[in-house]
Amino acid sequence: MRETFVATTTALLDEDPRTALVLADISAEAFAPARRRHPDRVLNVGIREQLMTGVAGGLALTGLRPYLHSYAPFAVDRAYEQLKLDLGHQDTGAVVVSIGGSYDASEEGYTHQSPGDVALLDTLDGWTVHVPGHHDEVPAMLRAAARHDDRVYVRLGVQENDRAHPDGGRLRVLRRGGPLVVAVGPMLDPVLEATTGLDVTVAYTNTPRPLDADGLRVLTESEVVMVEPYLAGTSAAAVSSALEGLPHRVMHLGVGRREVRRYGNWRDHAREHGLDAPGLRASIVDFLA
């Protein structure tokens, strides 16, 4: 997905003089050709994430459309107040493109992981959150974001589904049946495998914010299982709000809060958090029993 991000953003910089890119060393090498062509609009501030976001706010104040990029723990956790004040409070926007969300940087440890990025953005107003499940879903997200000035977060991951679903902006039903299981981004393939042979409806979205509340109301009979690749329960408030007044039972699956002091790869961590197919199946079967 990072390669797709680099290619699409490089093209946007060529096509649209309003586009700007602010980096804090991460991925700077990959954008070197773009920087040579557009030295005024491709900016690397060094290892300074507060400045990266402040600069984005300043660029936006002059009418440019800034994209910024780093590991999620640095772009969101570390520079949270800059997102809140240098963008939101200034009534400006930017496109924040992260890598290393939950446990992609498994060998790097907890310092390079941010399971709470989407939850943090949920405390702020006006953020659209994209969690692509396949690299072919990424270009449309980045290109759509170039056409307005709102605040957009694109969470790139290592884990991908086999197929792209470009129409995943709203809830898209992939399997019809009984209780609803919602898979966000890269959770789709494990959810499909986990629910094989179960009488459930599986719906996919790569845009959990704003959550497709209308779709959720239409598809919910009584039970809902939310499966998200970031902190478990991040969407609890959004789901509760969407289903207000409807009797329902809900389970939220996602990454646990407890720090897993192990390395390995993302599959190991998915298993540890119960987000691989067997883990998901056990939780879902138990919930629906």
Next chain:
Amino acid sequence: MTATAVHTDRLGPLLQRITGDRKHLPSAHSTLDVLWVLYDRVLRITPDTVDAPDRDRFLLSKGHGPAAYYAVLAAKGFFPESWLDDLGGWDSPLGHHPDRVTIPGVEIGTGSLGHGLGLGVGVVLGLRAQGFTRTRTFVLLGDAELDEGSNHEAIAYAAATHLPITAIVIDNQSSTHGWPGGIAARFPGWDVSVVDGRDRDRLERALKPRHDRPNLVVATVERKGS
């Protein structure tokens, strides 16, 4: 008697109309002369050009104590003087920290310290990318505000990239642990001048010339609380 002197004389009564901000009053006045010199003698901005893309930019990073800022903006006609009578009121556009969304002429909303310089760096870069090379950008900070580490990300980057930005630090010695060796020592690679923050002619001479790299003006005023 010049028009300037007439306006200057009006700042006192305007400040007195701002009664709500008792908490921040001493620091408010520390910025008064710098702000007046900027808006009266240096900045290319008027109430008619607040949205002009090539206007000069003034960013009040030190959002604390905005009474002097409000008084100067009102005196220059950016908003009605009657707004000064209800600082912090429910229906007032003027809070104890300025909000760019509610106040004409205010470029950034601040209050939490250490945000203006980073935003200012972005403004300079954005203007340059769009060819507004005549436009100047000024950021005003307080000496205690420099305690915030975010400033130093911007200070170092501006120096490394020879960014034409002017930072003004009002030094009323309000930083708890101070800056041994002087504030200017924290701005390596910047042009530096230290001037009496109450001497309007010296302030003008320090602020008016263009610099093609980062420029620091330390405006020294009486110690906070003295």
